[in-house]
Amino acid sequence: xxxxxxxxxxxxxxxxxxxxxxxxxxxxxxxxxxxxxxxxxxxxxxxxxxxxxxxxxxxxxxxxxxxxxxxxxxxxxxxxxxxxxxxxxxxxxxxxxxxxxxxxxxxxxxxxxxxxxxxxxxxxxxxxxxxxxxxxxxxxxxxxxxxxxxxxxxxxxxxxxxxxxxxxxxxxxxxxxxxxxxxxxxxxxxxxxxxxxxxxxxxxxxxxxxxxxxxxxxxxxxxxxxxxxxxxxxxxxxxxxxxxxxxxxxxxxxxxxxxxxxxxxxxxxxxxxxxxxxxxxxxxxxxxxxxxxxxxxxxxxxxxxxxxxxxxxxxxxx
Amino acid sequence: xxxxxxxxxxxxxxxxxxxxxxxxxxxxxxxxxxxxxxxxxxxxxxxxxxxxxxxxxxxxxxxxxxxxxxxxxxxxxxxxxxxxxxxxxxxxxxxxxxxxxxxxxxxxxxxxxxxxxxxxxxxxxxxxxxxxxxxxxxxxxxxxxxxxxxxxxxxxxxxxxxxxxxxxxxxxxxxxxxxxxxxxxxxxxxxxxxxxxxxxxxxxxxxxxxxxxxxxxxxxxxxxxxxxxxxxxxxxxxxxxxxxxxxxxxxxxxxxxxxxxxxxxxxxxxxxxxxxxxxxxxxxxxxxxxxxxxxxxxxxxxxxxxxxxxxxxxxxxxxxxxxxxxxxxxxxxxxxxxxxxxxxxxxxxxxxxxxxxx
Numbered sequence: 001x002x003x004x005x006x007x008x009x010x011x012x013x014x015x016x017x018x019x020x021x022x023x024x025x026x027x028x029x030x031x032x033x034x035x036x037x038x039x040x041x042x043x044x045x046x047x048x049x050x051x052x053x054x055x056x057x058x059x060x061x062x063x064x065x066x067x068x069x070x071x072x073x074x075x076x077x078x079x080x081x082x083x084x085x086x087x088x089x090x091x092x093x094x095x096x097x098x099x100x101x102x103x104x105x106x107x108x109x110x111x112x113x114x115x116x117x118x119x120x121x122x123x124x125x126x127x128x129x130x131x132x133x134x135x136x137x138x139x140x141x142x143x144x145x146x147x148x149x150x151x152x153x154x155x156x157x158x159x160x161x162x163x164x165x166x167x168x169x170x171x172x173x174x175x176x177x178x179x180x181x182x183x184x185x186x187x188x189x190x191x192x193x194x195x196x197x198x199x200x201x202x203x204x205x206x207x208x209x210x211x212x213x214x215x216x217x218x219x220x221x222x223x224x225x226x227x228x229x230x231x232x233x234x235x236x237x238x239x240x241x242x243x244x245x246x247x248x249x250x251x252x253x254x255x256x257x258x259x260x261x262x263x264x265x266x267x268x269x270x271x272x273x274x275x276x277x278x279x280x281x282x283x284x285x286x287x288x289x290x291x292x293x294x295x296x297x298x299x300x301x302x303x304x305x306x307x308x309x310x311x312x313x314x315x316x317x318x
Numbered sequence: 319x320x321x322x323x324x325x326x327x328x329x330x331x332x333x334x335x336x337x338x339x340x341x342x343x344x345x346x347x348x349x350x351x352x353x354x355x356x357x358x359x360x361x362x363x364x365x366x367x368x369x370x371x372x373x374x375x376x377x378x379x380x381x382x383x384x385x386x387x388x389x390x391x392x393x394x395x396x397x398x399x400x401x402x403x404x405x406x407x408x409x410x411x412x413x414x415x416x417x418x419x420x421x422x423x424x425x426x427x428x429x430x431x432x433x434x435x436x437x438x439x440x441x442x443x444x445x446x447x448x449x450x451x452x453x454x455x456x457x458x459x460x461x462x463x464x465x466x467x468x469x470x471x472x473x474x475x476x477x478x479x480x481x482x483x484x485x486x487x488x489x490x491x492x493x494x495x496x497x498x499x500x501x502x503x504x505x506x507x508x509x510x511x512x513x514x515x516x517x518x519x520x521x522x523x524x525x526x527x528x529x530x531x532x533x534x535x536x537x538x539x540x541x542x543x544x545x546x547x548x549x550x551x552x553x554x555x556x557x558x559x560x561x562x563x564x565x566x567x568x569x570x571x572x573x574x575x576x577x578x579x580x581x582x583x584x585x586x587x588x589x590x591x592x593x594x595x596x597x598x599x600x601x602x603x604x605x606x607x608x609x610x611x612x613x614x615x616x617x618x619x620x621x622x623x624x625x626x627x628x629x630x631x632x633x634x635x636x637x638x639x640x641x642x643x644x645x646x647x648x649x650x651x652x653x654x655x656x657x658x659x660x661x662x663x664x665x666x667x668x669x670x671x672x673x674x675x676x
Contacts, residue, residue, distance in 0.1 A: 053449050103652040109449070110394060111655045114595050117588060118647035125641025129634070246456070246584070253453045291464050295457030299442060302454060306445050316538055 011280035023159045025279045026272055031165040033271020034172045035234075038227040039248035040255065040263035041176070042220040047257050048196040049216040050101065052112045056119040058245020060221055063123050064089055065138065065228030065237045070131040072139045081139075089221030097213045124239060135238035138229060145233060168230040175226060176264060179219070183260075188215060196258070250298035256311025265309060270294045321669040337519050354508055359501045367500040370617065372573045374609050375504075375511045376565050381593040381605030382518050383561030388591070389599035390522055391554040392534035393443050397455040398590040400462035401559045402566025403582030404432040407472050409567035410481040414474055421486040421493055425510065425567045432563020433556040435462070440555030444548060447537075459584055466579035482576045494571045503572040510568060514561055519602050521557065530554055531600075562590075596650050598657025607658035611650070616643060 015022045039057060046054040067088050071081035100115050146163035183189040194202040195212045203209060231241055251270045255262025274297070278290045307313055321342050328334045338344045358371060380402060387393050408428035413421060439458040446454050466472060473481055485495030492498040493506055521527055532540035533550045541547050570577045589612060597608025619639045654661055 100648055100652075104655070107651075107655050110388075110595065110599075111651055113449075114592065115648055115651050117592070118644045118651065121644030121647065122641050123644070125637045125639070125644060129637040129641065133633070133637075249453045249456060253450045257449060285468075288464060288468060292457060292460035295453070295460055299454050299457050302446050302450060303442060306447070306450060308450070 007281070007284065014280060020159055025275050027159065027161060027165075029272035029275030030268065031162075031169060031271070032275060033251075033268040034169050035227060035230055035244075035267075036248050036251045036271055037264045037267025038172055038175070038223060038230075039245050040251040040267055041179070041260065042223040042227070043248060043252050044255075044257065044260055044263045045179075045216055045220045045223070049192055050195075050213050051109065051199075052101070052116060053109065053257075054220070055113060055116045056096075056123065057220065057224060057248070058242045059120045059123045059127075059239075060089075060092070060224040061228040061231065061245060062237070062239055062241050063092075063127050063228075064221065064225035065232040065241070066127050066131045066136070068225070068229070069136045069139060069232070069237050073136070078139055085225060086222060089225060090218050093214050093217035093221055096217055097210060101213055102210065124242075128239070133239065135236035135240075138232035138237055145229075164230070164233055171226060171230070175223065176260070179260070188212075192216065247294055250294040253308055254298040254301050256308030258312055259308070259310035262308055262310030266298075270297060273297050321666070321672075323670075335523065337523060351512065354512075355505070359504055362501075362504070364500040367504045368573075370614060372500070372504055372507050373569075374613050375507045376568045376573055377590070377593060377613050378606045378609040379511045379514060379568065380562050380565035380590045381597060381608055382515055382602055383558045383565060384590050385594045385597075385600065385602065385605055386518060386522070386530070386561065387554050387558035388594055389601065389604075390527060390534060391530040391551065393440075393551060393554060394448065394452040395455040395558075396452050396584065396587050396591070397439065397458035397462070398562055399582045399584060399586030400459045401432050401436055401562045402569060402586065402590075403462060403466055403579070404435045404559075405429060405563025405566030406570040406577060406582070407466060407481065408432065408563070409571060410483070411472065411474075413484060413486060413571075417484065417486065421488060421571070422506075422510075425564060425571065428567045429560040429564040432566070433560040436555045436559025436562075437552050440552055440559075443551050443555070456584075459587060463579055463583060466582065478578075480576050480578045481570065483571050496575065498572075507568055507572045510564065514564065515602060518557075518561065522602065526553065534600075592647065596647070596657055598659025598662075601657065601659035603662065604657050604659030607662065611646075611658070615646065619643075 039061065042057045042060070043054055046052055046057070064085055068081055068085045071084055072078055076084065096119060100119060101112075104112055104115055146167055150161045150163060150166075151158050181189075183193060191202070191207045191212055192215070194205070194207055195209060199209065202212075228237070228241070231244060235241070247270070248267075251263060251266040253266075254270060255264070255266025274290055274294050277293045277297075282289045301309065305311075321340075323340045323342075326341055328339065333339070338347055359367075362371065380398060384395065384398050387395050405428045408431035409424050412419075412424040412427060416424075435458075439455065442454045443451055467479060470476075473479055476482070483495050485497045486493055488506070491502055493502055522530070529540075529545050529550050530553075532543070532545055533547065533554075537547055540550070566582070570581075574581065593605060593608035593612050595608070596611050597606070598604030616639050619642055620635055623635060650658075
């Protein structure tokens, strides 16, 4: 009875008695969810276009952020550093396409997954070799990212919103909208969708797969850079950030591997659910449940919809 | 010329289905076992046994376990590290609670504990497939890792949060703990690994193995020909987790001597997966090849610069090793996506028809 009370009644009572705290938790979950969604977006872009489950997305994020900070530390002005980092991400996209994807075309999915893990190892070693293993702080001021916080008087209490988080959410929304327009309205976007639909059919009407892959990996690289800037600003830029990218995986399967809106909705569900769970139910289990709660949430959803919330229905034929 | 089966007649079905149907193969295996059981312990130094042979055997065993699941049944799992942890912690709990019982009994029992946990986390595999399942197994990885670090009962309320292997004897000889010599630990590991590899090989050659392979090739078709998917998949999870759990127990008891929860993190899962894929999916011997590459290659890379006299600091060497490992993985995958086991088979075929090309 005590247990049932602790699990079902007590957290709800807490939520009702302190709505400002609840709002704060939900907001933090929302911001985390937006950032998870951004990482998941990079995964989805690549998975849709090339069927590659890109494990390197997390390290691409760290690598992009490290390149940016590393260049800025060398005295390069922030905007030029940003441009150079984007150029580096383009180089990475071309390199991956040439050296990894093209020789492995038509191999089973698991081989491609392993290849991206190889890329991950390479980038970890390379990044540490070039930039050193110490955590660096993000150049927020030079990039004109706001700092400080806004205090809102809500529900008779006070909810604190970091300006940085608001900027992150705004930029995420702009980016998703931009990508949506890019996919729907431009020539390249149409080609991308064609490739996502059917590789062979796209080839037969003259879409160059190689080119599309470079574009997709580059887009994912830019998304990774944006994600890296905001995660880097919230904590330090270090290889530990890579762990965050593992959080994007439940988001991914929750939303469906092939769906852009799925990545966003999944990100928000996981982000908010995780923070609420940690804050209200975490103490029951001794804390730290954030590390696996997201997976359990995703798993429960998957049991009812095996292809994720927005994924394409899996039709199996003999 | 020497590797040819001409004149070896198989007169029974059993002879035809033997694991090593060719006399030269049987001779080769006997030779390998002789070297492993007699020559290596007699001449191998403690460093060689401790840092190369024992980890190699244990990682191979874990590779065999994962191969049964991923290579033979096509259920991609990223939770291997955690299942190894289950084996290790179960063995630790049992050994410290009942130290008077033979340690080998507890190592095997901890395999069964791991198998039970594996079946529980294998249940979603009935509905979820492919990458969705891989991410679902990550739930096992992170949940179990959290248990290892947050449940003090598992480490006997040890303040350090780590498990330390007690001294245990077998027939009056120290087998585990600080008092055991590397040679004893090597021999115990070798015996267990050889026995389990033999059992695994028999399983995949028999009815169960064929059932798994039918599920791997197409599970709906397998269901249509009368294979119960529930039984087949859960059995794969159980046997795989059993072997992986034993490997985990061996890893702590015979190799590391003490372990923190971080020893069973996701990197270990990936390392085992690499062993399976580079060695060859769906091949027992492949796990040994893969373990050779994944465990001995970094050691060789680390030893290389001092050997040629390049003055490089240790941190640099680690970074370069990570980088080169990444490159080599991609190179291996491009050169032979079916793994080293396929190369091995091709080489044997070439040898058989030598000096003719086919």
